[in-house]
Amino acid sequence: MGETLNAMWQRLSLQHELQLSPWQWVLLGALVALLVLPRPAWRLTGMYSTLVHELGHVVLALFTGRFVTGLRLGWDHSGEVVSRGRGKASVIISGVAGYPAPLWCSAGLLAATAAGYPGLALGAYAILFCLALVFVRNLAALLVCVASAALALGIVFFAPVDMFVYVALLLAGFLLVAGARDCLKLLAVHTWRRQDVRQSDAYLIGASTGTFSGIWLLVILTLAGSGLWLAVRSLILLI
DSSP states (O other): OHHHHHHHHHHHSOOOOOOOOHHHHHHHHHHHHHHHSSHHHHHHHHHHHHHHHHHHHHHHHHHTTOEEEEEEEOTTSOEEEEEEOSSHHHHHHHHTTTTHHHHHHHHHHHHHHHHTOHHHHHHHHHHHHHHHTTTBOSHHHHHHHHHHHHHHHHHHHHSOGGGHHHHHHHHHHHHHHHHHHHHHHHHHHTTTOGGGGGGOHHHHHHHHHTSOHHHHHHHHHHHHHHHHHHHHHHHHHHO
């Protein structure tokens, strides 16, 4: 067992030098666009983005001492994390973490790739999805989480190590564009699509704390914007 873990650590911690040609960057960009922009593709891939969003709530809820009792996803890209705990601070901290989560994950993947360690980033990502299985409470969440964990583990254990860079960049690019798309959707819900505002994280935080939802919308977009800036900064350095 120890030898196996040591071999896996050596596999994931192998440093990679990034040397992509312009046409490879174009191909990666095209693949990201195909995963996010066409409506039929987004119906499927958007579930993955929603899962990362909800895991943002889960992770921050656990870090602030809340007890997470369930994670549910809807096929319409809706999601819900149920947790218990005392104090409004934990509600706020866990509540604002959803929309920034994909962008911060993208930033982390790009930073690790720029440092030469995409394998370690993918390994951490695989562990996150395996742990998420503990919290799923409906079929949609189970299917998406199992598929995500299986794909992540398959890459970590069986993909050629030379593929780690490409997989990390593709995943980071997807989360970058998907996270930005979801933030634009959030902004739309608070402006010209007010009929859906009750589904907004900002609205839910405001309702649970007796404050204005606009405050939390600004906080969420600020956190998301900082993740976006870090991701784009790392991407520029890579290119």
